[in-house]
Amino acid sequence: MNRIGTILFYDLVRLLIAWIFQPLTSARPKKERAHRHGDRVESALYKRRIPQMKRVTRVIIAVALLFVVAGCSTKMKSELFFRDLDDLSDGDLTNKIVFNLPLTSMDECEEYKTRYDRVFRKSKDFKDMEFVKCVEGDFQDSVEYEMDVSLRMIDPGKKKIEGAVEFIRWDADDESEERGVLIRANPPSLHDLDELLKDEFFQGLDLTDSAPLLRISNDMRSDQVFTVHHVFVQGKPVITATSFTLESRDSIDVVLSDVSSAYIFHISETADPRLAPIGVWTTPDEEE
Numbered sequence: 001m002n003r004i005g006t007i008l009f010y011d012l013v014r015l016l017i018a019w020i021f022q023p024l025t026s027a028r029p030k031k032e033r034a035h036r037h038g039d040r041v042e043s044a045l046y047k048r049r050i051p052q053m054k055r056v057t058r059v060i061i062a063v064a065l066l067f068v069v070a071g072c073s074t075k076m077k078s079e080l081f082f083r084d085l086d087d088l089s090d091g092d093l094t095n096k097i098v099f100n101l102p103l104t105s106m107d108e109c110e111e112y113k114t115r116y117d118r119v120f121r122k123s124k125d126f127k128d129m130e131f132v133k134c135v136e137g138d139f140q141d142s143v144e145y146e147m148d149v150s151l152r153m154i155d156p157g158k159k160k161i162e163g164a165v166e167f168i169r170w171d172a173d174d175e176s177e178e179r180g181v182l183i184r185a186n187p188p189s190l191h192d193l194d195e196l197l198k199d200e201f202f203q204g205l206d207l208t209d210s211a212p213l214l215r216i217s218n219d220m221r222s223d224q225v226f227t228v229h230h231v232f233v234q235g236k237p238v239i240t241a242t243s244f245t246l247e248s249r250d251s252i253d254v255v256l257s258d259v260s261s262a263y264i265f266h267i268s269e270t271a272d273p274r275l276a277p278i279g280v281w282t283t284p285d286e287e288e
Contacts, residue, residue: 073206075100075142077213079251080151080167080181082220085281088153088169095151095167100135100142102203109134112143119196120145125164125189156184161273164189168275179281181226183214183256185264187271194267207265214254214278218246228279230257245284254278 078097087093103112113131120129132144150166152159161184170180194205211232218224227243232255244252256264256276264276 074102075212076207077215078167079215079217080278081217082224082246082281084151085169085179085181086220088151092153093151094148096146097149097165098132098144098146099129100144102201103134103141103143106134106136106141109143115200116143116145119193119200122196124192125186126193156182156275161186164193169281177282181216181278181281182275183212183264183278184273184275185266186273187266187268190265190267191269205267207261211255211258211261214256215251216246216254216279217251218248221248223247223284225282225284226252226279227282228254230260231255231279232257 076097076099078095080095084093084095101112101116103109113134116129117131120126123129126147129145129147132146135142135144149164150162151169152162152166153169153171155172156168156170163186165183165185168180168182168184170182172178172180190205190207198204216226224246225243226246227241228238229241231238233242233244233252235253235255246252256278260276264274266274
């Protein structure tokens with residue numbers, strides 16, 4: 001959640017706790033003697049069960065509300081192909097990114113599509129967002145949009161960012177066979193979209209908790225090696241540098257860590273572009 005969402009979330013938690021435990025009845029029924037008022041014991045027990053059932057109902061409602069609020073974040077995913085990364089030697093390309101934005105229910109798909117379209121038309125670097133579909137989820141429904149972003153082979157220290165988000169192949173050393181694959185985001189562009197979303201909806205842009213999924217796919221004829229660290233691969237944490245050999249038509253799912261996500265998708269009106277590594281690409285016959 002973003003900063004405002006976090007504050008509201010904890011306020012909601014406090015209110016729900018107070019609501020759950022506030023008195024449900026004005027007074028507890030007096031204890032009755034079973035041997036003299038046997039016909040009233042069952043009635044008294046029933047009266048005591050009603051507040052208990054109401055409290056359980058409140059707990060269930062509170063948990064459901066927390067799931068809804070906590071789950072209201074934007075998800076991002078993309079797929080990078082080795083052939084495209086290889087072709088960057090001949091010039092810049094584009095790569096598609098997919099955003100899943102919060103949706104309260106599938107019944108409101110058209111309404112939310114209209115509102116998101118209005119936001120993107122006003123934005124600086126998200127004008128090319130295209131609606132794909134509304135997606136029904138287990139805990140949160142979403143509206144899916146996609147957009148082409150730049151895919152370039154550059155030295156990020158020497159070239160300015162293009163758009164809000166871009167992917168980079170960086171050959172740091174002409175003699176090295178290692179090719180870095182990175183993602184770069186532009187905080188002012190994210191800030192612009194964040195403000196527009198706040199004007200249209202209650203919540204602004206929230207990508208810091210999105211844990212973007214980046215699928216690395218080998219569409220080349222030979223095996224390729226992708227080395228990563230401090231990420232999740234196939235849902236498992238990878239701390240130290242670990243190499244994965246991808247046979248032709250194989251792929252792996254790389255998810256940036258929470259720290260990387262919070263850093264790369266920082267929202268600011270003045271901050272400089274932020275860069276984060278995804279991994280290093282080599283081929284088996286180029287390794288020593």
